[in-house]
Amino acid sequence: MVRAPCCEKMGLKRGPWTPEEDEILVAYIQSYGHGNWRALPKQAGLLRCGKSCRLRWTNYLRPDIKRGNFTREEEDMIINLHEMLGNRWSAIAARLPGRTDNEIKNVWNTHLKKRADPNHTESKSKRRTKCKKKATKSVAPISAPASPTHSFSDDFSSSATDSSVVTGDNYNYNAALKEEKMESVEELPQLDDSFWSEALSIDNSVPTNDLTTFEGSLAAPISAYSASNDEMGYWLRIFMESGDLQDLPPL
DNA sequence: AAAGAGAGCAACCGCTGTAGC
DNA sequence: AGCTACAGCGGTTGCTCTCTT
Incomplete structure (x- = not known):
């Protein structure tokens, strides 16, 4: 085509x-x-x-986007969900209200990948290029007033949308927890991508509207299929019983 | 103070799934 | 059943800012 x-x-x-x-x-x-x-x-x-x-x-x-530093809990949840789902950023984002798949992907690639996999030695230098072109500095999103068609979250304001808030090394990693996570990663069964392609193919059954409406994005669409898919439920149970996903909110 | 390297994030690219015809 | 258009997703890149030398 x-x-x-x-x-x-x-x-x-x-x-x-x-x-x-x-x-x-x-x-x-x-x-x-x-x-x-x-x-x-x-x-x-x-x-x-x-x-x-x-x-x-x-x-x-989007007015329901939560900007600013990721909390420790959010980071842990991303690591756990990544162990479970792999690079399925949209699925991970569905479990983190106010966070976008792109943002989670960036945080993973810049911070959490190293934390989850300390042996990771990828160098960014290979993609480094001369920065010649001048581009307009990205601007913070404007604040949006309450919409007649959508129920914007109350805490949405311009003060929470400054992209500069996200930058900077404000990540205070807990060494003990880091080691704990390293161990749990090693204990997890290694599953290749084909498994997840099959197991999560039901992702597509999630109504698009649930992901694109404000109300829908705040809900957890994953719950819609986790309960309706026996195979997925089976593997979720396996991971739950491994003890590594205890701090996840209930589906 | 200047230059280079690294870190971080926004945006783009290309592929895939799905709905409509 | 096949084709097309569209939305969404994940990977990658471009650019700026900050830190180091």
Whole structure:
């Protein structure tokens, strides 16, 4: 099948979003929702492709996004869930209200991978390139007023959306817990990706709306299939009984 | 003070699954 | 049944900031 490139049209803007673009996107979605991402930028008057709009909304502008440092509990949960689910960031994000798959992926790659796998020696230098191009500094998302169509969370405010809050090395790792996690990782059965592809193929049965609406994103969609899939339930039970997932919230 | 390297995050790319026709 | 369009996902890259030399 031949699929047209997302941003094939000339004149479509790329790169960091400006506050004006953010404002337009937020205002449009508040008024009309985002039923059709492809048509959205055109209707909203944005020179962006629908994909870019969707990414910007889901990863940055969505009002229920919790920004700022990950708590110790969140980090532990990510490690546990990663042991269970692998690189299924969207599934992991579904268990962490207010966190996006992209954010979790970044945190994993920059902090938690080392913590979970201290033998990891991957060097980023191999992908290092000269930084010649000048790009607009990424801007913090604008705050969104209460929407008539969505129930925005009460704690959403501009003060909690400064992306700079996320940066910096504020991770105070507990050495004892680190060792504990290392041990538990070794004890886990090694499962290849094909297993999870099969076991989690039911992911697709989760209604899309549950993941894209504010209410749905705050719920835990994983619960919808974990209880309805015997095989998945079996493996979940195995992991639970291994004792490594005790601190997970109930499904 | 300047240059280089590393860290971190936002955004893009390309593939896959699914629904509609 | 096959094709197409679309949304979503995971991997990767580009760029800025901070730290080190």
